[in-house]
Amino acid sequence: MNPAVSAFAMAIIFGSSSFVSNAPQSSASSPNQTTMPLPAQGQSIQQLPAPAPVAPIGTSSNAVQITNGPVGEIVTDTTAQVAWSTNVNAGTTLRYGTDPSHLDQAAGMPWGGLTHRVMLKNLTPNTTYYFKAESAQGQGTGTFAETGQSSFQTKPAGQQESRR
Secondary structure: OOHHHHHHHHHHHOOOOOOOOOOOOOOOOOOOOOOOOOOOOOOOOOOOOOOOOOOOOOOOOOOOOEEEEEEEEEEOOOOEEEEEEEOOOOOEEEEEEOEOOEOOEEEEEOOOOOEEEEEEOOOOOOOEEEEEEEEEOOOOOOOEEEOOOEEEEOOOOOOOOEEO
């Protein structure tokens, strides 16, 4: 690399306010060598300001948020469908159980869209189930959202479904 170009690059990197080259200048340049014009003696090189910082992934400005629900849409004696919505594409997990302090079961999909629906099967008739929705890994955000706890009650054995 040309010594003058090296010195010029060093001046930019280290923020020198002026640049004077003491390197010998060759009048003959090779065809593969690029030459850069040097500032005249006494002129300064202005360093451009750094670009504005980009908001990091997962900040409140782009974090996944649960915007609607969750709601028990369809409840039968042995099944329930629970749905909710998010502001960005995100994962789908529903934690549920019969003990409100221990939601020991989970259902869902590794990835979802904006609308999330989970079908719970093999539920016990005439039983209250507690649940909370989780949406993780919001598309491009790496964030996580969860709802407060809600509940639904399955119908007595053999009774028709109910829709909300």
